[in-house]
Amino acid sequence: MSRAPEDVSKLTESTYKNVMEQFNPGLRNLVNLGKSYEKSVTAMTLAGKVYFDAVSKIGENAIVSPVSRELGVVLMEIAEAHRKVYIELEENFKRFHREIITELEKKTEMDVKYMNATFKRYQSEHKLKQDSLERSQTDLKKLRRKSQGKHSSKYEIKENEYLETVSSRQMDMQKFIADGCKEALLEEKRRFCFLADKHCMFSYQISNFHEKAKEMLAMKLPTWQEKCSDITKVPDTVATMIEELSVTPEQSPLVERYNRNNVESMVPPPAPPLKAQISPLANMFNPEPRSLLTSSSDHNSDQGSLGEGSLSRSTSQSSGLNVGRRPRVRTIFPHTSGNNDTLLSFDDGDIITLLIQEEKDGWLYGELEKTSKRGWFPSSYCRPYTEPVKANSNQSTPVRSLSVASLPEQEEEEPVLIPPPDYSDDPPSSPVVPSMPSPQNTVSLVNGTAKAPFLGGGNPFATVKLRPTVTNDRSAPHI
Secondary structure (H helix, E strand, C coil), X not given: CCCCHHHHHHHHHHHHHHHHHHHHHHHHHHHHHHHHHHHHHHHHHHHHHHHHHHHHHHHHHHHXXXXXXXXXXXXXXXXXXXXXXXXXHHHHHHHHHHHHHHHHHHHHHHHHHHHHHHHHHHHHHHHHXXXXXXXXXXXXXXXXXXXXXXXXXXXXXXXXXXXXXXXXXXXXXHHHHHHHHHHHHHHHHHHHHHHHHHHHHHHHHHHHHHHHHHHHHHHHHHHHHHHHHCCCCCCHHHHHHHHHHHCCCCCXXXXXXXXXXXXXXXXXXXXXXXXXXXXXXXXXXXXXXXXXXXXXXXXXXXXXXXXXXXXXXXXXXXCHHHCCCCCEEEECCCECCCCCCCECCECCCCEEEEEEEEEECCEEEEEECCCCCEEEEEHHHEEECCCCCCCCCCCCCCCCCCCCCCCXXXXXXXXXXXXXXXXXXXXXXCCCCXXXXXXXXXXXXXXXXXXXXXXXXCCCCCCCCCCCCCCCCCCCCCC
């Protein structure tokens, strides 16, 4: 489809204007966006490096673990692979900046000036040729008006010359318009081709980058996944160590001593089969009537003088200063274990630490402080131990010892129980029935239990009264 010269000329002008008003401003915007893109990628690679540096440090921490060492190596290898990927990406964007951003920025500034000059030159030449053609056409019209008169043959040769001039200038004008349009379209295409070629090269580089990244990551990826597939799998050295620990080793002397202090104290040997009985020696200090004492002794035969209730009450009355200490007692009679290794031998006045506060048939289990030996002993051979009070200038009144085994003076004292003197395998003898005390030698009862005066800290013979001696001696004086 043929076009008129005027239409072709308009296409040429629109092509130049499109390059100057659309393409070049678009290139300027593309340069700015490319710089922002480059900064974003640089920030991303920097953040990625920092992130995978942290991953590598965590891997270094895992390397010291005997069971997670392989996973630590995996984390460090992953971090190293990503670091190489980011380095390669940085190299690609350096080329992007050098080959695209810098080139576009340079070409844009130069092309604006070039396109403005080219378009102005085309417009000026087009106007000159158009004016020349119009003048020739005007001269031809004037000549034809003159030739319409009488002497037409006189203007015929001159008219032919004008016709040749107009025809020549028209052909020249059409050739100029065609060449100008072709040049304008090629200039436009040249610019789009330049832009497309640069980005084709960038795409090729990015494609190579992704192939290298895939190769670097996929090369060891199966190995990494294999190391993470089974979390229950442990190295052979660790498995061997665990198996060795599962076998019970021989205890060292220190461990045996620790177990003796902490375990055996809670699991003592069986208590002696002989049941401790109320000692008649204790009744010499109890001036209560027999009827009251009998009821008291029947009750105490099941609990003993240092039963669970007594010790538990003293424990509840102790302060927080001695929470971690065990109750202690002081012996009032010597005791010999004989042939029984489970019994404890001691002298009068020794201190024994109770390891088990529960009394069993009149027997207690404890540790003698001066020898550190342990064993069963009669509860009737001891009394709760009260620690001596140290003088303190900051207190107006002396403070009583807060030992766990200490009892206040107003607490009742139960009858003394003494086991049979013989610890042989012979059957136990029947308990000795205490003699009836005199009514005048009794003291008050606390909860039905006789309390000896000497247990309160007084004179043990304060209640003993002397009677007049009756003899058959006639020479004795009469009183």
